[in-house]
Amino acid sequence: MVSAIAQYFLAFLLSASVLAFFSFLLLTALSIFKPWTKRNKSHFVAPRFHFRPEEEEEANVQFPCLLTREETSWKGLQHSEPELYLSVIVPAKNEEKRLPRMLDECLKYLEKRAAKDSEFTYENKEFPFRLLSWTMGAPTAPLMWPSSTQGGAVREGALCARGQFILFADADGASRFSDFRRLEKQMHLLCNGDVLPSSEPTDWTHPAIVVGSRAHLEEESMSRRSILRTVLMVGFHVLVWVFAVRSVRDTQCGFKLLSRAAAAKLFPQLHIEQWAFDVELIYLAEHLQYSIAEVAVEWTEIEGSKVTPVFSWIQMGVDIPLIWFRYTFNIWNLNEVDLS
Structure with a gap:
C-alpha cells in the first residue's frame, strides 16, 4: 500500500516537472517571439499638443507634461507639480456614437461639483473641438497621438495630466x-x-490607486452570458490570480483613479499596451507596495463594444503569464525608471 502511494507520488512529481519544463519553454518562446515596444526617457518628456483643425487658431497649444527630467540623475525623471485637482482621461477610437453620451454625463457632473465645492478646481476654456462629425464646446482638449491600443492611449493621456489625481474612464x-x-x-x-x-x-x-469594480455584479452578469463567455471570464480570473494580481477581483473595469505620484511611477514602466495593461498596472502597484483599494461601482452593458471577445481574451491569456515571466526573470525590471 505504502509502495503504491509512493509510486503515485513519484509519478505526480515527474508529470509536474515535465509540465513545468515545457511551460517554461513555451513562455520563453512567447517572450522571444512576442516583442514589446521599448521607450526611452525622451518619449516620456516629449512635447504633446492639443488637436486642432489646421484652420483654427492656437493649433499648436502644448500640453503640460506629467514628468520632467531630473538634472541630478542621468537616468532619472521627476513628476511635475499639479495645476488642477483632477484630470480625466477618456481613451477613444471610432467612438463617435457613444462618446457624446459619456462626455455629457462627465461634464455635467464636473460642473455640478465645481458649483458647490470651492476646492474642486474646474477649468472651462469654452473652446470647440471637432470629433469626427460631432462638435461641442467642452472644458477639455483632445490629444492626437499615434496609438492604436487602449493601454497606449491611457498612458499618453496620463503623460499630459495636470491633476493631483488622474481618473481614466x-x-x-x-x-x-x-x-x-x-x-x-x-x-x-x-x-x-x-x-x-x-x-x-x-x-x-x-x-x-483605487479600482472601480463590477465584482458585486458578477453573479447576475454570468446568468445572462453565453457559456463560452462565462468560461472565458472564469479562465481569465484564474490566470490573473495565479500569475499577476491578488488584491483586486476585477482588474478590467475601465474606471480607475490614481494619485499623481502613483501615475508618474507606474506609466513609464508599463510595457503591455493592449487590453491587459490594467493587469500590469496593478501588478506593478502591488510589487511596489502602493496603497490599493477596490470600490464597487454601478455598471451597465453598452451595445457596440469595440472588443472582439474571443480574440481579446486569447491575447490577454498570453499577456498575463508573460507579465509574471518577464518580471520574475528580470526581462522587465520593476525600477527601470528612477523617480525617487
Missing part, C-alpha cells in the same frame, strides 16, 4: 461617472488615513 459610459465620488473618498482614506469630509486636502504625493 471608458468612452462607452458603462460606468456611472458620479461614482467618481466613491473612488475619491477611498483615495482620501488611502492617502490621509481619515475619511471625507476632512479639513485636510488629500495627499496626492502618496502613491495610491
Whole structure:
C-alpha cells in the first residue's frame, strides 16, 4: 500500500516537472517571439499638443507634461507639480456614437461639483473641438497621438495630466461617472488615513490607486452570458490570480483613479499596451507596495463594444503569464525608471 502511494507520488512529481519544463519553454518562446515596444526617457518628456483643425487658431497649444527630467540623475525623471485637482482621461477610437453620451454625463457632473465645492478646481476654456462629425464646446482638449491600443492611449493621456489625481474612464459610459465620488473618498482614506469630509486636502504625493469594480455584479452578469463567455471570464480570473494580481477581483473595469505620484511611477514602466495593461498596472502597484483599494461601482452593458471577445481574451491569456515571466526573470525590471 505504502509502495503504491509512493509510486503515485513519484509519478505526480515527474508529470509536474515535465509540465513545468515545457511551460517554461513555451513562455520563453512567447517572450522571444512576442516583442514589446521599448521607450526611452525622451518619449516620456516629449512635447504633446492639443488637436486642432489646421484652420483654427492656437493649433499648436502644448500640453503640460506629467514628468520632467531630473538634472541630478542621468537616468532619472521627476513628476511635475499639479495645476488642477483632477484630470480625466477618456481613451477613444471610432467612438463617435457613444462618446457624446459619456462626455455629457462627465461634464455635467464636473460642473455640478465645481458649483458647490470651492476646492474642486474646474477649468472651462469654452473652446470647440471637432470629433469626427460631432462638435461641442467642452472644458477639455483632445490629444492626437499615434496609438492604436487602449493601454497606449491611457498612458499618453496620463503623460499630459495636470491633476493631483488622474481618473481614466471608458468612452462607452458603462460606468456611472458620479461614482467618481466613491473612488475619491477611498483615495482620501488611502492617502490621509481619515475619511471625507476632512479639513485636510488629500495627499496626492502618496502613491495610491483605487479600482472601480463590477465584482458585486458578477453573479447576475454570468446568468445572462453565453457559456463560452462565462468560461472565458472564469479562465481569465484564474490566470490573473495565479500569475499577476491578488488584491483586486476585477482588474478590467475601465474606471480607475490614481494619485499623481502613483501615475508618474507606474506609466513609464508599463510595457503591455493592449487590453491587459490594467493587469500590469496593478501588478506593478502591488510589487511596489502602493496603497490599493477596490470600490464597487454601478455598471451597465453598452451595445457596440469595440472588443472582439474571443480574440481579446486569447491575447490577454498570453499577456498575463508573460507579465509574471518577464518580471520574475528580470526581462522587465520593476525600477527601470528612477523617480525617487
